[in-house]
Amino acid sequence: MITIKDKQFEIFISHQQIADKVAALATRLNADYQDKNPVLIVILNGAFIFAADLVRQLTFNHEIQFAKFSSYQGMETTGEVKELIGLSIDIKDRDVIIVEDIVDTGITMSEVLPTLQAKGAKTVEIAVLLMKPGKLRVPLNVKYCAMEIPNEFIVGYGLDYDGLGRNHKDIYVVKSEE
Numbered sequence: 001m002i003t004i005k006d007k008q009f010e011i012f013i014s015h016q017q018i019a020d021k022v023a024a025l026a027t028r029l030n031a032d033y034q035d036k037n038p039v040l041i042v043i044l045n046g047a048f049i050f051a052a053d054l055v056r057q058l059t060f061n062h063e064i065q066f067a068k069f070s071s072y073q074g075m076e077t078t079g080e081v082k083e084l085i086g087l088s089i090d091i092k093d094r095d096v097i098i099v100e101d102i103v104d105t106g107i108t109m110s111e112v113l114p115t116l117q118a119k120g121a122k123t124v125e126i127a128v129l130l131m132k133p134g135k136l137r138v139p140l141n142v143k144y145c146a147m148e149i150p151n152e153f154i155v156g157y158g159l160d161y162d163g164l165g166r167n168h169k170d171i172y173v174v175k176s177e178e
């Protein structure tokens with residue numbers, strides 16, 4: 001068990017189970033992209049460990065770009081405006097694979113997808129470590145998902161609780177408060 005701030009977490013997915021699922025996902029990607037040269041866009045911060053383990057098992061040519069999907073308050077708009085920061089590779093006519101830690105409501109990915117399509121990407125697919133299908137609020141086509149989990153808050157293997165806990169090699173789930 002680990003404690004982060006006010007919450008206790010218990011082990012949920014071991015690093016060995018994670019490694020097996022990441023390897024299986026890499027096998028699928030290797031089959032689908034063997035003759036292609038996609039750009040992998042790794043969404044910071046959460047996906048950095050997943051991406052590091054994944055790309056070391058990829059056998060096709062690819063470029064890696066790290067990007068952050070950040071919000072800022074637009075000067076005139078009332079709503080929140082978000083943009084992908086750090087994208088310096090021209091993705092026009094390129095195959096793109098978004099590498100993300102977790103899809104929860106799906107809102108983040110449903111906003112990232114059109115920004116990449118608008119930049120002229122030939123194809124855009126999502127490769128995600130974890131998905132909580134029970135929480136999906138928008139239609140989203142996630143072609144590559146390593147693991148599906150129930151609607152619970154998790155940390156470790158890159159995922160954080162309030163900025164902490166990314167360093168744990170296993171994935172932990174929050175303990176329900178008694």
Ligand code: IMP
Pocket residue numbers: 046100101102103104105106107108109152153154155159160161
């Ligand atoms: P969505 O837009 O609701 O799909 O949220 C996706 C983002 O929320 C992810 O990129 C994570 O940063 C964060 N997130 C969602 N669920 C969890 C969780 O269980 N633990 C840690 N971060 C999470």
Ligand code: MG
Pocket residue numbers: 043044045046047101102
């Ligand atoms: Mg994230």
